[in-house]
Amino acid sequence: MGKNIAKSFVLAAALGCSLSLTHGMAAEVHLAEAAKGAYAATQGNLGITTPWSRAVPPTAHTGALFVSIRNQGAQDFLVAAHAEIADTVELHTHVHADGLMKMQQVEQVEVPAGGTLELAPGSYHIMLIGLREPLREGMRFPVRLDFAASGSVELEAEVRSMDAGTGAEHSQHAHH
Ligand SMILES: [Cu+2]
Known part of the structure; x- marks a missing residue:
């Protein structure tokens, strides 16, 4: 016993x-x-990494921005993004349609309570349309992210090599 x-x-x-x-x-x-130094900026309950894009050839008129947003608080939404480097900035996702991966504009993207929103190649991204200058590796440019609850955050995006990141290649996807 x-x-x-x-x-x-x-x-x-x-x-x-x-x-x-x-x-x-x-x-x-x-x-x-x-x-x-995982976060480039923090605001309220959000911790945001450095937004980044891949370098694009000088002839390209579009680029995509990726960023990771950690949320320690209640549900929030990324509702808009702004960048002087492009004429138009949209929030996009990828959808499968007729066996093809296509990009589609979305109104907002959820930043889940206590979770992480990952904008990444092949998934959600910030679309830069009508680039005013080519995205060259090593350059940096200002970006503003607008959140429904947490307000606006100013960040500096960085341009990485053309094959940076993992997953599907953004440039190979049909653009609506
Ligand atoms: Cu897109």
């Missing part, structure tokens, strides 16, 4: 140990993220 109690104690200790280990690892990941 006494032996059994001792055994279950050991088990509980082992479980407790593995639980706190998992917890510790999650905290470590979070710290690593913060140490990297």
Whole structure:
């Protein structure tokens, strides 16, 4: 009897140990993220990474911006984006239609409560239409993001190489 109690104690200790280990690892990941300077800006409950786009050939008139938005609070919506570098800036998503991936404009994009909105190649993105100058690797340009609840955030976007990022290549998708 006494032996059994001792055994279950050991088990509980082992479980407790593995639980706190998992917890510790999650905290470590979070710290690593913060140490990297994961956010270019924070506003209210939002933490926003540096918006980025791929370099485009000088003949291209469109580009796409990607950014990650972490929301520590209640549900919010990205409702608009502005950038002087383009005549028109729209919020887009990708949809499958007739076996093709097509881009489609959306009114707003949810930033889920306690979650992350990921604008990424092949998914939601900010479309830059009518580029006033080519997006060259290494250049930076100002961008403003408007949120329904959190207000507007000014950021500086950076242009990365033409093959930056993972997933589907944006330039290969049919544009509405
Ligand atoms: Cu688009």
